[in-house]
Amino acid sequence: MTTNIKKIPVHELKLGMYLTGFEGGWFASPFWSSRFKLVNADDLRLALSSGLKECWIDTNLGLDIETPTAVVQYEIAVVQAAVQNRNRSALTLDEELINAAGLCKTARQLIISMFSDARLGKVMDTSICTGLVDDIVCSVERHPGALISLSRLKAGDDYTYMHSVAVCALMVALAKAMKLPINDVREAGLSGLLHDIGKAKIPLEILNKPSTLSEEEFATIKRHPEHGFDALLNGGVSDRVRQVCLHHHERMDGCGYPHKQAGKAILLMARMAAVCDVYDAVTSNRPYKRGWDPADALAKMISWKGHFDPKVLSAFIEVVGIYPIGSLVRLKSEKLAVVVEQNRNSYTRPWVKIFYCAASACVLPAELVDLANTNDDYVVGSEDRERFPSEVIEKLWAGNLAVKST
Ligand SMILES: [Fe+2]
Structure with a gap:
């Protein structure tokens, strides 16, 4: 079916219309999904109270603004029936694992191409990430464990890419557990996906070195937060996403890098990224070390005083449980x-x-x-x-x- 996109004022929205976006873009939208049919009065209320002025609808997939009243009434009855049947857990866990495997593959390809652009010094186009992050948010909402489990599986040189996918999924789950607004949940996911993009500037022989790094090599690696912050300068992301790139290795006691920020001076989303980043890093198998058991990893992270924000770490433990995914x-x-x-x-x-x-x-x-x-x-x-x-x-x-x- 062809599309017929029409821009209308938000106050003209009604049940049965197929919404394809809001003026102001993806981050402005108050919904989990960027394209869907309005089938529920709560969603309509959310749109009408969003403060947004204009949106786009597809009149081939839903009602038009001039649809006669009788058709609107019929459509409302149909969509209300759909609401009764709507189930956010429509996929079984087995089905979600297959879906999550597909997401991992797509995400891996996308991250590889973004790393390649960053390596070549090209201007980053992060708009290609938004649909993927939407899909990841939906997957985590249905079955948080599926994507988190599969993204733990990393092979050899793939580590950096799959680590980005894993931190993205963990950030989404953590942001949801901390009851952050939906736009923050999306930004947390995007931050997770891009947090290590600065590693694209690190020579591969250092990045993938299977043995202990020299002091000089370690100093080179420690520059990746600044590289990432710079690479995303014109990348179409918010300042907050860039700040997560820059500050995800800071510590609460001020002993992190690159700026030795301490406590609440570190952006909340960077404190969240610090937890997700370390958890995935220590629990992942690498060519030169076996990953820690997830339960052991949590116990050690709790014992590292001054490293993480205790409140964020508590919320994270709520997310992964006392027997975390992968245990x-x-x-x-x-x-x-x-x-x-x-x-x-x-x-x-x-x-x-x-x-x-x-x-x-x-x-x-x-x-x-x-x-x-x-x-x-x-x-x-x-x-x-x-x-x-x-x-x-x-x-x-x-x-x-x-x-x-x-
Ligand atoms: Fe990092």
Whole structure:
């Protein structure tokens, strides 16, 4: 179907119209999705009270401004029925994992091309990120664990790119948990995606060096926040996104870099990025080190006094749970499983992928189980990851969904 886009005053919006955007762009929109049919009175009220003056509608996909009253009445009845049936968790977790795998692939390609532009000194065009961040926000809203789990899987030189996707997903989930307004949630996601863009200016042999960095090499790496801030100067992002690039390595005690900012002088979103960045970094496998178990990582991060904002870290723990996504756990049934999604009503009954029976030392066909819906099985504790090669664990629970470098 062809499109027929029309600009109308926001106060003329009505149920049944297909909204395609607001004057002022993506960040001005009060909605999660940038293109959708207005099917609910609350959404209409939100649009009318947004303070925005003009918007665009597609009259081939929804009502026009001059649609006769009878048609409007009919459409309202149809859309109200749709509201009854609308379910934000329309995808099952299995379906969401497949969707998230696709998002990871798209995000990886997009980040690679942005790094390539930054390396060549081209002006960054971040507008291509907005649709992707929208999709990531929707995925995290439906099943936060899916994208967070899959983006933990990183292969070799892909680390920098997939780390950006992981921090993006974690930032979105954290911003939502902190009940930030939707525009801030989007900006948190975009900040996560771009926070390390300055690494494009670091020579690859230093960035991907598999052994310990020399003092000089480390000093080179530590310049990436300033490189990122500069690279995004005309990149179409807000000053806040650039500030996250510049300050995500600052620490609450003033011992971070590049400006040794301390406490609340550090932008809230940069304090959030510091937590998400370190968590993903320490839990990721690298060619030269095995990633920490997520539960151990949280325990260590809590013990590092002066590093993180305690309130932000508490909210983050709420997001990832006491058995965080990716943790290897032992169930009461003596089966081993990897946590793939939290259950807010019971932290000992998350969604897990069971893959091994410790009692019989047998590998089981990977099975997704919602422990909240089982009568007699639950997590009894963390399991030692050293017993299994990490690739084996990842292969067993993620199957072929991990994004491969090509
Ligand atoms: Fe960084």
